[in-house]
Amino acid sequence: MTIMGGTKSAAIAEMAVSGLWRYPVQSLRGEALQEAVFTETGLRGDRGYGIADIASGTVVGSSRPGWNDLITWQARYLAPVVAGAALPPAEIAFPDGATLRSDDPDCDRVLSDRLGKQVRLVVNDGSVAKMRYELSPCHFLTTATLAELRKGYPEGTFEPVRFRPNVLLDCGTASGFPEQDWIGRDLACGDLRFRVVDNCVRCVMTVRAQGDLPKDPRILHTVTQMNRTFAGGYATVAQAGTVRLGAASRVV
Numbered sequence: 509m510t511i512m513g514g515t516k517s518a519a520i521a522e523m524a525v526s527g528l529w530r531y532p533v534q535s536l537r538g539e540a541l542q543e544a545v546f547t548e549t550g551l552r553g554d555r556g557y558g559i560a561d562i563a564s565g566t567v568v569g570s571s572r573p574g575w576n577d578l579i580t581w582q583a584r585y586l587a588p589v590v591a592g593a594a595l596p597p598a599e600i601a602f603p604d605g606a607t608l609r610s611d612d613p614d615c616d617r618v619l620s621d622r623l624g625k626q627v628r629l630v631v632n633d634g635s636v637a638k639m640r641y642e643l644s645p646c647h648f649l650t651t652a653t654l655a656e657l658r659k660g661y662p663e664g665t666f667e668p669v670r671f672r673p674n675v676l677l678d679c680g681t682a683s684g685f686p687e688q689d690w691i692g693r694d695l696a697c698g699d700l701r702f703r704v705v706d707n708c709v710r711c712v713m714t715v716r717a718q719g720d721l722p723k724d725p726r727i728l729h730t731v732t733q734m735n736r737t738f739a740g741g742y743a744t745v746a747q748a749g750t751v752r753l754g755a756a757s758r759v760v
Contacts, residue, residue, distance in 0.1 A: 520652065520679050520686055523757040525697055527668055527676030530585075532598040534558040534632055535570040537582040537669070537718060543752040544674070546700055546745050550645030551674050553589030557598055557610060559619060560637035562626040567637050571711045577623065579716045595631060644742030646702055648687070648695070649673035653739050655683035661730040665721055670714050673740055677757055687741035694760040700749035701760070708740040 531538035534555045545552045558567035559578065570578040580603050587596035597611040600619075608618050616628045630636040654666045668676045675697065679686065690704040710731045717723040731739050 520650075520682050520759075523650070523677045523679050525675060525751055525753055525755040525757055526651065526678035527673070528751065528753060529669070529672070529674055530554050531583070531672065532556055532585050533581075533583040533600065533629070534567055535575070535578040535713075536600065537579065538672070539582075539584040543750055545750050546646065547591070547748050548745050550745060552591065553585060553595065554674065555632050556585075556589070556595045557583070558630055558632035558637065558639070559623075560628045560630045562628060565637050567630070567632055567639050568627070569713075570716065571713050574625070575623070576716065579713055579718045582719070644705065645745055646675065646743045647673050647708060647740060648675040648677060648702070648743060649708075649740035650677045650679050650686055652679040652682040652684050652686050656685060657730055657734060657739065659683065660734045661726055664724060664727055664730060666727070667721060669719065670721060670727060671708075671710070671740060672713070675751070685735050685738065688738060690741065690759050694746055695743060695757065696760050697751045697757040698749065698755035699747075700745075700751045700755075701747035702743035703746040704741050704743050706742045707738040708742055709737050710739050 528541040528544045529538045530541055530544065530551055530553055532553060560566065561568050568575045570576060582601045583598050585596050585598050589596060597609050600608045608615060610629055619627050619629060632639060649668060649671050654668065657666045658664065688707055691706065693704055695702040695704055710728055712728065715723060715725045715728045731737055
């Protein structure tokens with residue numbers, strides 16, 4: 509295992525988009541997409557809703573103590589997200605099989621009962637509750653990073669959904685941490701272009717049980733030991749556009 513340094517990655521000439529995800533509700537599990545529309549402010553509809561703690565007036569996150577259950581819930585939009593229109597309703601699915609629509613009159617009560625705290629489902633634009641997460645409009649990850657982490661902990665389930673990217677880039681057989689070499693450069697995915705701005709620092713959400721993935725503290729420990737908590741990268745949108753699964757991608 510590489511300790512506290514990371515692995516220098518060889519240049520990767522060709523990549524392809526192999527995964528796209530949108531997260532309709534902040535900190536909940538998201539929905540896989542075939543294509544995604546990115547505007548100058550990010551993926552359309554991403555984290556469009558948030559769960560606000562009435563006591564603090566803040567949109568909460570699953571990484572905070574007391575809110576662990578959020579990462580076990582899953583959200584999806586029930587209609588397309590259209591530019592200039594109000595957000596469509598979202599559906600929240602719970603591990604026990606129950607579902608809840610965002611436009612249900614009892615939505616806030618049901619969420620409060622499940623969490624044991626007074627909460628509201630809000631449009632996550634800062635107008636009703638303070639937003640806590642505004643690090644970047646896009647979060648991307650490569651298969652090379654996942655392959656490198658598996659070398660350090662082969663028994664671990666280093667699945668992309670643990671890391672909650674918007675975009676997963678397939679690097680073929682390459683391994684390493686190439687995203688760190690791209691900071692300050694552009695990443696072209698089809699007609700869409702990102703500007704890579706920073707490393708993604710990982711938190712406790714990566715170790716939480718979610719869906720079919722078990723709780724595993726060694727996931728974050730491995731990322732920390734091998735690459736100083738970095739896995740993936742943050743980007744802004746340099747050129748708006750639509751990206752589809754299979755789109756050829758390259759660092760410019």
